Amino acid sequence: MTDVETLVPRETPPDRPAKTVKRRNGWQVVWSNGKARTGIVILALFVAVAVCAPVIAPFDPKNSTLPAGLQPGGAYLLGTTNLGQDIFSQLVYGAQVSLIVGLLAGVVVTMIALVIGLVAGLLQGVVDEILSFSINLALVVPALPLMVTIAAYSPVHGLSLIIFVIALTGWAWGARMKRAQVLLLRSQDFVTAARFSGDGLWRIVFRELVPNMVSLVVAGFMGAAIGAIGAEAGLSFLGLGDPTTVSWGSMSYWANSNGAMLTGQWAWLLAPGLALSLLITALTLINFGIDALSNPQLREE
Amino acid sequence: MPAANSTDEPILTVKDLNISFVSKYRDDRQVIRNVGFDIRPGEFVGLLGESGSGKSTLGNAILNLLTPTARVTSGELLYKGKDLFTIPAEDLRILRWSEISTVFQSSMASLNPVMTVRAQMEDVFSAHRGTSDAKREMTVEKSLDLVSIDHKYLDFYPHQLSGGMKQRIALAMSLLLSPDLIVFDEPTTGLDVVVQKSILSRLKALQADMKFAVLFISHDLGTVMEMADRVMIMYAGEVVENSPAGDALSGVAHPYTIGLLGSYADPRDAEINIRYIPGRPPSLDSVPVGCAFADRCGLATPECREPRIPTAEIDSLAGHRSIKCVLFGSENSDPLPERTIFDDVGQQIDVHHAAPGAGEVVCRVEDLNKTYSTRKGLKHTENHAVVDVGFELRKGSVTALVGQSGSGKTTIGRILTGVEKPSSGRVTVAGVDVGSLKRRALRNYRSKVQLIFQDPFQALNPASSVGYAISRPLVNHRKLRGSEVQEQVDRILGQVGLTPPSEYRDRLPHELSGGQRQRVVIARALAAQPEIIVADEPISMLDVSIRAEILQVLNELTRSNGIAMLYITHDLLSARLIADEILVLHEGKIVETGSTNEVLTNTRHDYTKLLLSSIPNPWQSRRIAPSLPTASSTSARA
Numbered sequence: 001m002t003d004v005e006t007l008v009p010r011e012t013p014p015d016r017p018a019k020t021v022k023r024r025n026g027w028q029v030v031w032s033n034g035k036a037r038t039g040i041v042i043l044a045l046f047v048a049v050a051v052c053a054p055v056i057a058p059f060d061p062k063n064s065t066l067p068a069g070l071q072p073g074g075a076y077l078l079g080t081t082n083l084g085q086d087i088f089s090q091l092v093y094g095a096q097v098s099l100i101v102g103l104l105a106g107v108v109v110t111m112i113a114l115v116i117g118l119v120a121g122l123l124q125g126v127v128d129e130i131l132s133f134s135i136n137l138a139l140v141v142p143a144l145p146l147m148v149t150i151a152a153y154s155p156v157h158g159l160s161l162i163i164f165v166i167a168l169t170g171w172a173w174g175a176r177m178k179r180a181q182v183l184l185l186r187s188q189d190f191v192t193a194a195r196f197s198g199d200g201l202w203r204i205v206f207r208e209l210v211p212n213m214v215s216l217v218v219a220g221f222m223g224a225a226i227g228a229i230g231a232e233a234g235l236s237f238l239g240l241g242d243p244t245t246v247s248w249g250s251m252s253y254w255a256n257s258n259g260a261m262l263t264g265q266w267a268w269l270l271a272p273g274l275a276l277s278l279l280i281t282a283l284t285l286i287n288f289g290i291d292a293l294s295n296p297q298l299r300e301e
Numbered sequence: 302m303p304a305a306n307s308t309d310e311p312i313l314t315v316k317d318l319n320i321s322f323v324s325k326y327r328d329d330r331q332v333i334r335n336v337g338f339d340i341r342p343g344e345f346v347g348l349l350g351e352s353g354s355g356k357s358t359l360g361n362a363i364l365n366l367l368t369p370t371a372r373v374t375s376g377e378l379l380y381k382g383k384d385l386f387t388i389p390a391e392d393l394r395i396l397r398w399s400e401i402s403t404v405f406q407s408s409m410a411s412l413n414p415v416m417t418v419r420a421q422m423e424d425v426f427s428a429h430r431g432t433s434d435a436k437r438e439m440t441v442e443k444s445l446d447l448v449s450i451d452h453k454y455l456d457f458y459p460h461q462l463s464g465g466m467k468q469r470i471a472l473a474m475s476l477l478l479s480p481d482l483i484v485f486d487e488p489t490t491g492l493d494v495v496v497q498k499s500i501l502s503r504l505k506a507l508q509a510d511m512k513f514a515v516l517f518i519s520h521d522l523g524t525v526m527e528m529a530d531r532v533m534i535m536y537a538g539e540v541v542e543n544s545p546a547g548d549a550l551s552g553v554a555h556p557y558t559i560g561l562l563g564s565y566a567d568p569r570d571a572e573i574n575i576r577y578i579p580g581r582p583p584s585l586d587s588v589p590v591g592c593a594f595a596d597r598c599g600l601a602t603p604e605c606r607e608p609r610i611p612t613a614e615i616d617s618l619a620g621h622r623s624i625k626c627v628l629f630g631s632e633n634s635d636p637l638p639e640r641t642i643f644d645d646v647g648q649q650i651d652v653h654h655a656a657p658g659a660g661e662v663v664c665r666v667e668d669l670n671k672t673y674s675t676r677k678g679l680k681h682t683e684n685h686a687v688v689d690v691g692f693e694l695r696k697g698s699v700t701a702l703v704g705q706s707g708s709g710k711t712t713i714g715r716i717l718t719g720v721e722k723p724s725s726g727r728v729t730v731a732g733v734d735v736g737s738l739k740r741r742a743l744r745n746y747r748s749k750v751q752l753i754f755q756d757p758f759q760a761l762n763p764a765s766s767v768g769y770a771i772s773r774p775l776v777n778h779r780k781l782r783g784s785e786v787q788e789q790v791d792r793i794l795g796q797v798g799l800t801p802p803s804e805y806r807d808r809l810p811h812e813l814s815g816g817q818r819q820r821v822v823i824a825r826a827l828a829a830q831p832e833i834i835v836a837d838e839p840i841s842m843l844d845v846s847i848r849a850e851i852l853q854v855l856n857e858l859t860r861s862n863g864i865a866m867l868y869i870t871h872d873l874l875s876a877r878l879i880a881d882e883i884l885v886l887h888e889g890k891i892v893e894t895g896s897t898n899e900v901l902t903n904t905r906h907d908y909t910k911l912l913l914s915s916i917p918n919p920w921q922s923r924r925i926a927p928s929l930p931t932a933s934s935t936s937a938r939a
Contacts, residue, residue, distance in 0.1 A: 189760040192720070193770075196747050197825065198777025211764035 026214070029293050036289020042282035050095040057089035061246045071264060078267040082258045090246050091271050097247035098229050098279060101159065105166040105228030110221045112171040114213075117178025118205060121186065132179070138172035147231060151240040158242040162235055166228045174220040181216055185209050215293040222287045226280055233276050248272035311339035312481055312514055313363065318376030320358060320367070330585040332358050332371070334538040342481065343512040345505075347529035347546070349522050349561070351582055351844040352815070355538040360486045360518045364403055365393060380482075399429045402475040404468070406487040411471060412459040418470055419455035425477055444473040447507055465496035472504065482514045489524075493706045494871050494915040501528060522561045522845060523917030526550060531620065534558050537582050537593035541626065545619035550919055555626050556598045564845050567918050568877035568901050575650040575878060577849035581814055592626070600628060650849045652856045654897075655881050660695035663832050663865045664717070667691050669726035671712050671889075686712045688889040690726075694833060694865035699856070701868045701880035701897070703912065709889040710869045714835045717867060718750050719743050730833065748778035751826035753836040753855075757818035757843075761810040767794075767821050768806035774829035789828070797824045797854055816847040820854065827858060834859060837869045852879050873909075874916055877901055885909045 030036050049056060058077075059066065068084040070076050078087040120131035147165050154161050185191060186209065194208050210217075235241050236249025239257075243250065255268040320333035332355040340346050350356040361367050363378065365385050378385045380401065385393065405411045413421055422441045430437070442452055448469040459467055468488060475483050485504075489497040505528050508515055519525050525532060525546075532549050534542040534557060542555040549558050563576030580597040583589055589596060595605035604627045613629035615622040671687040686709045694700055704710045715721040717728055719735050728735040730749060738746050751774075754760035761770055771790045775781045781789060791802035797820040799805045810818055819839060826834055836855065840848040856879050859866045870876055876883055876897065883900040885893040885908065893906040904910050 189754045189756065190762040192752070193754065193760055193822075193825065194762070194773065196718070196750075196752050197770075197773035197829070198744055198747060199773055207765065207769075208762050212762070214764075 026293055030286070030289035033289035033292050035285045036287075036292075039282040039285025039287075039289070042278060043286065046095050046099060046279055046282070049092055050099050053092045053096055057086075057092040059086040059089045061085060061090040061093045069263060069265065072267040078271055079265050081254065081265075081268060082263075087251075087265075087268050087271060090251055091248070091275060093246050094248040094251060094272060094275065095279075097159070097245060098232065098276070101162060101166075101232040102225040102229040102279075102283075105163045105170070105232075106221045106225030108163060108167040109170045109224035109228070110174060110217060112167060113174030113220060113224075114178055114217060116171065116175040118182055118209070120175070121179040121182025122201075122205070131175075135172045135176050135179070138169070139176070141169075143169040144234075147235060148238065148240060151235050157240075159245065162232050162241060163228070165235070166231045170224055170227050170231075174224065177216060177220065178213065181213050182209060185212055215290060218293070219287060219290045222283055222290060226283045229276070229280060229283075233272075248276050309341045309343075311341050312381055313340040313516075314377070314379040315339075315363075316377040316379070318359075318362065318378065319374045320355075320362060320376075321372050321374050322370050323372050324370060328586065331374075331588070332538050332585055333362070334588075336376075336538075336540050338533060338540060338543055340482065340514050340516060343508075343514055345508055345515045345517065345528060345530045347525035347532040348516060348518045348535065349520065349525055349532060350535035351520060351846060353582060353585065354535040355585075356518050356520075356535050357486055359535070360403075360484050360516065363484055363516065364397065364401065395429070398425060398480065399478045400480050401482045401484065402478070402480040403484040403486065404471045404475045404488045406490055412467060414459050417456050417458055418462075422455075422474055422477060425474060429478055440477065444477045445470075447476055448473045448503060465492055465500065468492060468500060469503075472500070476507065476511070476513075479511065480513060482516065484516045484518070486518045487520065488517075490519075490521075495705050495911060497524075498915045504528075520845060521917065523565045523919055526562075526919030527917050534561070537588050538585065539593065539625065540623075541594065542622075542624050544622040544624070545617065546919075547619050548617050548622055555594075555624050556600050556628070557594045560597075561846060562919070564849055565917065565919060566874065567921060568874045568916065569904075569913065571898075571902070573874075573877065575849050577648055577650060577853075578846045579648055579850070581816065581844075581847065602627065650853050650878065652853060652878055653860050655695070655698040655860065658695075660697045660863075660865070662693045663696050663730065664694040665729045666693070666713075666717070667727055667729070669713065669716065669728065670724045671709070671716060671721070672724045685889050687716070687723075690886075690889070690891055692884055692891070692894070694867060696832070696865050697860050697863045698882070699859060699866045699868050699880045700882045700884065701870060701876035702884050702886055703870055703873060703876050703909075704886035705871055705912065707888075708886045710886050711837060713886075714752075714837050714867065714869050717833070718752055718835055719746055748774070748829050749831055750833045750835065751829050751831040753819075753822055753826050753834060753839045755838040755842055757815055757822055758810075760822045761818055763810055766807050766809055767799075767813070770821060771825050771828050774825060778829045793824045793828050796827065796858065797821070799824070815843050816851060819843060819851050823851075823854060823858065827862065830862070831864060834864050834866045835869065836866060838871070839868075840875060841870070841872070848875070849878075855879065871912070872916070873901065873912055885912070 031040070058075075062085065064081075064083040064085050066076065066080050066084040066086060068080055069082050070080040072079040072087075076086050076088065078091065080086055081090075116131055116135070120128045120135070147169055150165050150168070151157075151161065191204060191208050194204050199207070232241070232247065233249035233252070236247050237252045237256070239253050241247065241250055241253075249272070251272040252269065255265070255272075260266070260268040316337050318333055318336045319331065321329045321331045323329045336359060338346075348356050348359065358367070358371060362371075362373065363385075365378075367373070373386055380396065383392075383396075385396070388396075412418075416424070419441065422444070423437055426437045426440055430440075441455065445452060445455065450466065450469055450473065454462065454466065454470075462470070472488070489500055492500070501524065504515075517525060517529060526549065529546045532542070532544060532546050533540045534549075534555060536557050542549065542558050544554065548554070550562065552559070557578070560576065560578040563578075566573040566575055578597050583593055583596070589606075590608050591606040592598070592601070592610045595601040598605070607627075610625055610627060611630065612623050612625045615624065615629070669687055669690040670685070673684045673686055675682050675684070690709075690713060692700065702710045702713060712721065716723050717735070719738055722736050730746070733746070735746065761767075768790050771793055772786050775786050775789050779789075790806060794800070794802040794805055799817065799820055805813075805817075805821075810821070813821065823839075839855065840851050843851060852875055855866070855868075858864070868876065868880055880897050883893075883895065883897050884891050885900065885906065887906075887908040893900055893904070893909050900909065901913070904913065
């Protein structure tokens with residue numbers, strides 16, 4: 001044995017650090033995907049329309065003093081309803097409802113799924129058994145009839161009810177995916193290493209597990225938002241939404257019940273449907289970019 | 302010795318091949334640069350290189366299986382005169398498997414999990430040779446005989462077979478249509494050493510018998526040198542040497558070849574001399590002008606930085622050699638230059654040993670047993686993973702726990718670190734029984750015992766920086782705060798040779814090479830100032846040329862910090878280098894124990910002998926005395 005001084009590595013490895021480390025953050029990865037870029041642009045347009053609705057819309061959407069049942073064209077771009085409301089203004093304001101429902105219900109669903117997935121994945125034994133059973137139960141119960149029943153018998157109607165119903169029926173799929181991801185991650189060496197470094201459970205959850213689940217969480221949020229927007233429109237179309245709010249779903253409901261097709265007011269029926277499809281398409285396109293986030297192989301085409 | 306007659310027409314000719322990876326987001330990276338070579342009928346050619354050298358890309362190019370981002374920018378690939386890059390897809394389909402077949406690295410993935418072995422093999426046969434039932438069955442069974450696998454396994458699904466068995470079946474499948482050329486891409490990586498040895502010797506025997514040509518791609522120089530007639534060494538996308546294997550071993554070769562060979566020795570020798578090449582290969586984004594190896598070469602001259610490096614074409618007794626190095630000049634067919642260059646390449650590993658029995662005992666393991674019981678229906682089976690194991694770990698000394706996979710060595714490591722509880726027996730550290738520790742006590746215990754993982758790619762959180770990983774033990778175990786943490790992180794990074802620390806502190810793991818990551822893993826273990834380190838195969842996932850370096854870091858740090866290390870490995874050579882004491886584990890029992898020298902030079906147990914014989918030793922199998930010209934090295938090998 002020689003003395004300690006000489007035992008320290010004499011030679012630093014001439015490993016040259018790579019010259020330029022191009023670190024692309026998540027946003028750049030998503031943006032670099034052509035489909036996702038298209039989706040983001042469309043979504044941004046919708047958001048702009050929703051925010052600037054009072055500026056863009058020529059009339060108050062609930063103002064029913066206009067001439068009723070006009071065809072598209074002229075001063076009333078898409079015509080007017082049987083009650084004398086401007087359809088274009090309704091369409092513009094409808095974007096607000098869809099986006100708010102998508103955002104809020106998406107967040108609520110994602111949070112429920114994340115919490116249940118984390119708890120079920122981390123705590124094995126009885127807790128996991130119970131939670132997994134609930135997840136499976138929620139997955140096999142048919143969502144649409146349940147939504148319709150709750151919405152129909154609820155004493156209150158309004159956006160909060162819709163969000164509640166969507167959250168209640170939509171969390172299970174995400175929770176199952178997140179549980180599986182936690183099970184996979186917790187057995188990884190770096191989690192064991194964190195335990196050996198003395199980290200406690202909370203730090204392991206939030207510094208080791210959750211950062212590696214970001215793409216899954218974001219993708220789950222997008223999926224939930226798409227589902228929520230569709231569900232809101234569906235419930236409103238069935239007349240189960242808040243009859244006083246103007247949304248694309250309720251527009252379709254009124255157009256349908258007033259026989260818009262028969263009276264030739266095609267825009268009344270078509271416009272909300274097209275807007276809805278376009279918004280959902282945009283979100284789906286963004287999801288392609290998020291896939292590239294979690295799977296680097298999809299990044300370079 | 303070369304199986305091929307050099308007058309034969311080559312069956313495969315590669316001419317001036319250049320391949321680039323193209324990407325929308327970064328500059329094109331040229332991964333294969335001006336590669337040209339021949340393979341003659343019945344020849345066994347080894348293709349060697351470190352990870353990222355382009356060897357697998359070259360292998361895939363030969364099968365015309367390049368991924369969509371790879372573009373052949375120039376060059377020809379002639380198989381029996383036909384250019385595989387330009388022939389119609391249908392002709393290529395017919396050629397594949399019936400004339401050129403392959404065995405991939407992971408047969409786990411190349412066998413279809415929902416088909417029986419028989420169905421898959423018959424499928425291959427039918428696709429190329431029609432569907433005459435009797436002949437098909439006979440051929441399938443015959444090819445299984447070749448790899449010594451019983452016919453009953455034909456009706457098994459892949460998941461019912463062990464890794465070694467699956468690899469044998471992949472080999473049988475590649476032989477099914479008696480091809481003329483088989484490409485092996487790291488066929489035994491990830492398999493147990495003993496299994497690997499048996500598969501490779503089977504392959505060598507079959508090849509000698511059936512006279513097919515082989516291109517054997519591997520990072521393991523020792524294995525390839527043992528088997529191949531000719532070896533090609535790749536570095537940064539170029540073939541720097543193409544020589545008969547015996548010539549490459551002679552000590553007169555490309556400096557990179559010599560550097561790689563420096564990692565091999567016989568662990569039974571009285572003194573061993575292991576050398577390593579400092580640094581790592583250049584990134585393919587910025588390959589330096591001239592010789593790509595010049596930056597790591599102890600013999601580099603200004604000539605090496607010239608844009609054109611000549612290739613020396615030399616005829617030796619065993620065949621033709623091409624060496625791309627200025628030391629050999631560009632003279633064609635001249636006799637070998639009288640130059641011996643062995644000692645100037647690479648750096649000698651310098652390890653220190655403690656006297657056996659020296660240092661105070663910090664951990665005592667007594668009568669350790671671990672039994673796993675599994676219940677399948679009514680059947681209850683018990684698996685005795687660890688049986689009556691006892692040993693001691695001493696301060697400042699390294700104890701190697703050696704055995705093949707399934708010998709229970711990892712289980713002992715897990716019990717020692719408190720991850721698993723023993724079935725009976727005890728592990729005592731500082732008077733405390735480790736098996737009895739719960740929660741908080743266990744957490745405190747881990748400030749004394751740290752783990753170094755096998756796979757540096759899994760052991761670091763991809764989302765956290767290097768500095769964060771190293772800071773956690775400082776904060777949790779050593780209760781440091783604020784600027785103290787930062788200072789210590791920098792100091793420890795310096796200790797493991799990642800300097801300057803500011804360069805590495807904020808990096809994410811994917812921005813580091815495998816060797817650098819393993820240094821970070823070691824740094825994190827050191828940060829807790831442990832008394833004991835359990836290192837579970839810490840070098841087996843690393844490239845050959847950096848293994849010695851990491852061993853040296855481990856050795857020095859454990860000894861200078863007075864840490865007791867349990868070094869778990871299957872590799873007796875690395876145990877020989879680093880350990881003071883060796884425990885040989887077989888089926889959960891310690892079959893041989895003693896000081897390293899004692900166990901390796903005076904081996905008593907057959908199992909230890911089997912492990913020793915599994916270590917590739919190119920010189921021994923070719924009966925070539927490694928020609929070490931200078932006095933110091935010669936004595937080291939005597």
